[in-house]
Amino acid sequence: MKAEEKRHKPLKQQNKIKIFRYICQHPEATKQSLTYHLNMSMPTVLQNIKELAEAGLVEEQGVLASTGGRRAKTISVVRDARYALGADITANHISLVLLDLSGSITAQTRIAKPYADETEYYQFFGTLVSSFIADHQVPAEKLLGIGVSLPGNIDVDHDLITQSHVLHVYQINLQKFRQFLPCDAIFCNDANAAGLAELNHIEDTAVLLSLGYTVGGAIFVHRQLYFGELYKGGEFGHMILIPDGKTCYCGKNGCVDAYCSSKVLSDLAEGSLPLFFERLEQQEEACTEAWDAYLRYLAIAVTNLRSAFDCPIILGGDVGGYLESYLPRLKRLAARYNTFDPNSDYLSLCHSPKESFALGAGLQFIEAFYDTVI
């Protein structure tokens, strides 16, 4: 739903959506915390909880541990009232996740399956999704749909993958996937999906830099994804970092991707990023040197993004999952390149580095459902 449409909903409907969203995102919500955090009157909160309970979407549950005085019952989302699926398609794997109505992952699977633009592949994917639904006994009437993350530019208006260097394809009609899927499907770029997985932690405007096997990004303006005119927005991996530098898979030289993808690191440890960080911990010289260089390049990329967007920057992707103990050092390096932000507090790490692509893709259906509870 567009921000414009949201703003034009009558206040009563907006209140109900806000209350439902809050309950879904706060497992310990109480009537009191709803009135306080949403700045609504108790009668408004009670009436909406009643309507949501009648629709089978929320329920009163248990009691919070009391520190004296009256105990408050928690209001919880009925997690199995609806489900969504998320999928992450890469060059060599397919991941699937099952999300409940709170947006939590309740089941997942990952299998090796090289992508090929062939009917056999699309059929395989459809069958895999159907089996996953059957294995987890998801009733068809409770399934909202499947969000599919792909490593490429997606033109949602024309239902196309316009190009994917990673999958080596151009102008792929997404109907090729849809025809074998048992439910509604939304397709999105992988870095945008990773950004959507962070949406609960984005207050207004933010940029995500995804440091995966390839480097991508997502731009959120007022919590809405900014795609750009031709759906190429946020392709931070292909900003030039070093003129005439290392060759990038896109065909250019010196791209951020050639210096900041996880591949740069995993190539030094038999293709395994966990092994690279183990060796780094053991201070193996080759890994230490590569990591020093990696952080320096990353600091420059981050500083450039900060200069362009002047908003919080979230680091995600595979490498983002390992950055916690190195973040202070990265912040110091970034500060060295940026005279405007001496403490680099605009930098943070993503909350769900694991399966963030499939999670973010699937969350689109959950998010959209929140807006329908009017």
Ligand SMILES: [Zn+2]
């Ligand atoms: Zn490139």
